[in-house]
Amino acid sequence: MTAQAAEQRELAVVIGLEVHVQLETATKIFCGCSTRADEDEAPNTRTCPTCLGLPGALPVLNEGAVEAAVKIGKALSAEIPEQTTFHRKNYYYPDLPKNFQLTQYDAPICADGSLEISVEGTRRSIGITRAHLEEDPGSLQHKGGSIDTADYTLVNYNRAGTPLVEIVTEPDFRSPAETRAFLAKLEEVLAYLGVFDATRDGSLRVDANISLVDAEAVAEDGSISDEALESANRTEVKNISSHKGAEKALAYEVTRQKNAIQRGRVIEQETRHWDETRGITVSMRSKEAEKDYRYFREADLPPLEVSDWKAKIPIPELPDARRDRFASEYGLDGESASKLTSTKAVADFFEDVAESFDPDLAATWVADNLLGELNYRDMEVTDISDRLEEFTTLISLVDADEVTVKNAEEIVLRSMLDEGDDPETIIDREGLGKADDDAIGAFVTEAIEENPDAVEDYHNGEDGALNFLVGQVMQKSRGSADPGTVNALLQDELA
Template sequence: MTYENPDGVKIGLEVHVQLNRLKTKVFCGCTTDYHSDPPNTHVCPVCLGLPGSLPVINKKAVEAAIKVGLALNCRIEEHTQFYRKNYYYPDLPKGFQITQYDFPISSGGYITIEGEDGEHKVRITRAHMEEDPGRLVHEGTIDRSKYTLIDYNRSGMALLEIVSEPDIRSPKEARRYLDKLRNILEYLDVFDGNLEGALRVDANVSIMGGQRAEVKNISSHKGAERALLYEIVRQKNVIRRRGTVVQETRHFDEAREITVSMRTKEEAHDYRYFPEPDLVPLKISSWAPAIAETLPELPDARRLRFIEQYGITDEHAKALTSELKLAVFYEDVAGRVDPRMAAVWVSDVLKGELNYRDLTIDAFRKEHMISIIEILANNKITEDGAVDIIRTILDKGGSPEEIVKEKGLLKVEGDIVETAAQEAIKENPQAVADYKAGKEKALNALVGQVMKKTKGRADARTVREVLLKELK
C-alpha cells in the first residue's frame, strides 16, 4: 500500500535540544540548574557577551553531542569547527551566536517512525552544536506585545540542533517523529524534556512544490502538530485564491493556534558566517568508538528484545518502550508475574488511566501493579475489580489489599451467580423474549443486570455461560 499525498505536503523539522543534563553551560562555568531561580541570576561575562570575555568549550557537551549523533545513525565527522552567526536580536547580547556551519559534528543519519503507511525513515541532514540565546518574555502575544522582558539565565546553554530532510508528510507524522526523537534522547540521558525550553521546534512546510514557510519556536509536540495543520490550510487557501505562497518566517501563537508572519525569507549569506577565532577546530573522529561503547540499549533494540524475551505483541512492545521509565517499570513487573499479562495491564490499562489524569508512571508503585496482577491471576477478583483498584489508588491512594477489603471486590461464584442470573431472568421478561426471538443484544442486557446484582464481582464470561444454561 502506497501513501497518497495529494497536496504534496513536505515537512522538515529543525529541533533544538537543550543538553541540560550537563553541570555547566557550553562555553562558561555557569550552572545549568537555573529553571527555578529568578531571571538573570545565572550569568557571567561570557554568557552576557561582555568585552574581553573568551569562550572555553565544555568537553562533556561535545561528548553528549557525539552520543546523540551515534544514536541517530549519523556519521561522526573527522573534525568539527565553530562559527559566528551574525545577527542582532535582544536575546543575543554578543550580536552573534556561536554555532556550527560547514563542519557539523554529525550528519547523514535517520530515525524510523510509524508513518501513514507503515514504518517510514526520516533522514537526518545534520546535528550541530550551538549556544542557546536568552529568553524573551512578551506581555501578551508577540505581534501585539506592549513590552518584552529578557532573561539571560538560558543564554549559553548547550544546544544541539537536529535538522531533518523534508521526509515528513503530515502533521501526525511530525508529532510521531518528535515523540520518537524525545524518546531516544531520554534513553541517552542527555536532557530532561520536562524543563522549560528543553526542546523547541522550527518547522519548514510546503505544499504542491511551492515555497516553504518556516514556523519558529514551537514549544511542544502537540503545538507542532497544530501549527502545521494551520499552516497547511493557510497555504492551500492562498493557492485557492490564486495567490503566491512566499518564503517567509512565521511565529506560532499557541493561544490563538495560528501562525503570524515575522519576516520574509533569509539566506545563509544574510548571517555572514565566519570561523569563531577564539575556538580552535576539534578533531573528534577518534572519540566516537569509545563513546559508542557507552551507548545504552535504545528504544528500537529494547522493543525487539521485549518481543523475543517476553513473548509480547509488537504493539505492546512499542507502547512499553515509548518512555524509558515505563519500559523499566514494565521489566520490573514482568520479572515477578506473567509478562504477557503484565504487558496488557501496564500498556493498555495503567498507561491509559495515567494519561487520562495527566500523570506519569512515577505516580504508581510497581509493587502495587505486581499485587494487582497476582490477585487477578489467582482468580480472586474480576478485571473490572482490577481496574477499580488502579483508579482508586490513583485518585485516593491505598494498597490493593486494603481496597479489595474496603470495597468488597473479591469475586463471587457458584450459587450466588446462579441466583442472580435466575432473578435477572425473572425480572426482565421482555429481554428474555427478545433473546428467544433471536436478538443477541438482549443477552448483554441480562448480563448487565447480573453484574449489577453482584456489584461487578462476578466474572462476565461466567455470567454469560450461566445465563445461557438457565435460558435453555
Template sequence: MTDDFEVVIGLEIHVQLDTETKMFCSCSTDYDDAEPNTHTCPVCLGLPGALPVVNKRAVEYAVRVGKALDCEIRDETRFHRKNYFYPDLPKNFQISQYDAPINEDGSLVVSVEDEDHEIRIRRAHMEEDPGSLVHKGGSIERSNYTLVDYNRSGTPLLETVTEPDIRSPEEARAVVDTLREILEYLDVFDASRAGALRVDANVSISQDGETGNRTEVKNIGSTKGVVRALRYEVTRQKNRLKRGGDVTQETRHYDDDRGVTVTLREKEEEKDYRYFEEADIPVLRTTEFKDDVGVPELPRERRDRFRDEYGVSDEVAEKLTSRKTVADMYEDVSESVDPQLAATWVADELLRELNYRDADVDTVDAQEFAALVSLVSDDELTDANGVEALRAALDEDRPPVDIVDERDLRAATEDETVEATREAIEENPDAVDDYLGGDDGAINFLVGQVMQKTGGSADPATVNEVLRDELDGRKKQEG
C-alpha cells in the same frame, strides 16, 4: 502552470541537552522556578574578557545522539560565532557550529500510516540556547513591551537538521515524535521542561518540477503545533500560487493561540550570519572518547523485541514503547505476571487512567502496580475491581493493594458466588421463568443481580456459568 503541488519540508529541531550546567560555563540549568536573570555569569552574559569552557557531558550526549541517528561523527569538530543581533543573545552572536559539525550524514526512519519513510539527517550540531523573551500584554506582534530573561542563555542545545525529505505536516510530526522518543531512550533530554524542544520548519511548494521560494516558520513549541503550523503555512502558500502570486522568502512566526503564521522579517541567508571560527575554543577532538560512548536499546529495536519475546501485537508494542518509562514499567510487571496480561494492564488500563489525569507513568510504583495485576492474574481480583482500586490509588497516591483490602474488593469465593446466585434466583422468579421459557437474555439480568449482591467481587463469567448450571438443573427437574 498546473495545480499539481508537492509539499517540501525540512526541519531544524532544537533540543536542550539535559546537563546540570550550561554549555560554556558552570551556571546551573535548573532555572525553571528561579527568579529571572539569577542563573547567569560573565560567560553566559557575554561580558568582556569572559572565556567559554566546553561542557564535556554535552559533547558526550551529542555523540550519543549522533550514533543513534547513524551519523558520521567527526574526529575533529570546532565552534563558530554566528553573528546576528537579538535581544536575548547578550553577546550579539551565538556560539554554534558551521562547517565542521560534530554529527552529519545520518538518517531517521519514521512510520506514517503503517509505512516506513527514511528521512536523511544533514547534521546534528551543538550550540548554545539564547535567553527567553517574555511578551507582556499579548503575542509577539501585539505585546505592549517585552522582557528578557537570561537564565536560559547558554543552555546546551543540539540542533538536528533534516534534508528536505518531508512531504506532509503529518510526516513532519512523525519525525519530531520519533526523534523525541529516541532522545528520551538515550537519557539526554527532559521532555517535561518547558521549551526543551522547539522546531523551525522550512516550507516550500514544488510545482511542475520547480520548487518555489521557501519560508521558515520559527519556534514551534509542540508536536501538535508542528501539524497546525505547517498545515496553515502549506495552505497559505498554495492559495497564493493558485491566485498567480509569488511566495516571499521570509521568516515567519507561528502564533499558537490563533493557529496562524505571521511575517517576522526577510529570510536571512548564510552569508548574513558572517560565520567565523570561535577563537576562544580550540578544535575539539573526539577520537579519544567517542568509541566509548554507548547507545542503549532504541524504541524501534525494543518494539521488535517485545513482539518477538512477549508475543504482543504491533499496536500494543507501539503503545508500550512510546515512552521509555512505559516500556520499563511493562518489563518490570512482566517479571511477576503473564506478559500478555501485563501488556493489557499497562497499555490499556494504566495508560488510559494516567492520560485521563494528565499524569506520567513516573508517578506509579512498578512493584505496587505489579502486585495489583498479580491479584487479577491469580483470580483474587476481578478486572472491574482491579480498575476501581487503580483509580483510587492514583487519586489518593496510595498502593492499590491497600485500596483492595480497605474496600474488601477481593474476588468472591466459589461458595459466596453460589450462595449469591441462589439468592438471586429465589428473589427474581419472573426472570427465572423468562429464562426457562427460552428467553436467554434474561440471564444478563440475573448476572447483574448476583454482581450487585457480591459488590462486584464475583467474576461475571463464573456467575453466568453457575446461573446456567442452577437453572438448567431446575429445568431438567421440572421436565
C-alpha cells in the same frame, strides 16, 4: 505568469526542518550556571559574566553536552568526525546578549544521518544533514499581544547559554503530516537516550523551511534536483514548539503560498512567525543568507577531538529495536508492542513485570489497565516506578483467584493510584476477597427469589434475563464473585 497559468500548475510541497533540542545537563554549555529554573525564579538572575558575554569572561565547554550530542549522532546513524570546532554566528537580536551566538559551522559534531518514520503505513527515511552544538539565546516576553501586536517586549537572559543540539534535516518532507510524525519519532528517540526532557518549557523548538515546486520536478523516489530547489523561494517559519503546532503551521503556510501562486503572486523569501493563538503565520523580516552571519572561528575554544567518543559512549536499545524485540521475544502484537515501548520508562516497567508473569498477562495489565488509568489521571509510569512490587502483588492476587479481575481493575488499582495504599490493605478494607462457592450459591438463590419476573422471562427464552440475574448476583457479592461461576450456578438452579 498569469493567474490562469498559475491555476494550472500542479505543485509539490518541499519541507526541511531545523530542530533545536534542549539538552538535559545540570549546567549551561559554556559556564557553571544552572539550567534548572526554580518555580518562582526572577528574570535575569540565573546568569553570570560568561553567559551574558561580559568583557574578559571566557567560555569552558560542558563535557556532558558533548556526550549528549555524540549519543544523538549515534542514534541517527550519523558520521562523527575526527575533530569539531566552534564558530561565532554574528547577528543582533535583543535576546542575544553577546550579539553573536557560539555555534558550529563547517565542522559539526554529527553529519549525514537519517531517521525512519511511518505515515499511514508508509515508511520513509528522512535524511539528517547535520547536528551541531550551540548555545540557546534568552527569551522574549511580549506584553499586551503577540510578536507583532505587543505593547512592549521584555528580555529574560536566564535561558541564555542553555546547551542545544540543532538537528538539520534534508528537504525530504512532502507534507505537514510527515513533519509531525518525524518530530514525534525524534522526541521518542531523544527521550530513550536520556538527553532530553519533553516536560521542560521550550525543550524542543522547530524552524521549518517550506517551498512549493512544480510537481513534475519531483522524481519517482521523491527526490528533487538542486536546481528546482534553488528556483523556488523558501519561506522560513519560526517559533514552532510542538508536533501538532508544526503540522498546523505548515498546513497554513502551504495554503497561503498556494493561494498566492494561484493569484499570480511571487512568494517572497522571508522569515515568518507562527502565531499559535491566531493560527496564522506573520511576516517578521526578509530571509538572511549565510554570508549575513559573518561566521568566524571562536578563538577561546580550541578544536575538540571527538573521533574516539563514538566507540566509548554507549547508547541504550532504541525504540524501533525494542519494539521488534518485544514482538519476537514476548510474542506481542504490533499494537501492544508499540504501547509498551512508547517511552523507555514504560518498556522498563513492562519487562520488570514480565519477569514474574506470562507476557500476555503482563502486557494486558501494563498496556491496557495501568497505562489507561495513568493517562486518565495525567500521570506517567515514572510517578509509580517505585511501586512495582505493589503492582505485581495485585496481579498475583488476581492470578491466584484472591480477588476478581473486575474488582482488581475497577476498585483496587484505582484506589492504589488515588490513595497510595497497597493492594492487600484496599482488599481487606473494602471486603473484596473473592467469595467462596457457598456464598455465591446463597446470592444466586436470593437473586432468583427476589426477581420472579426475570426468572419467567428466562424460561420464555428472553436472552437478557440471564444477564440481568448475573448482574444481581454480582451486585450482592460486591463484585467478589467470578462471573463465569455465577452464570453456571444460575443456569443449574433455573434448570
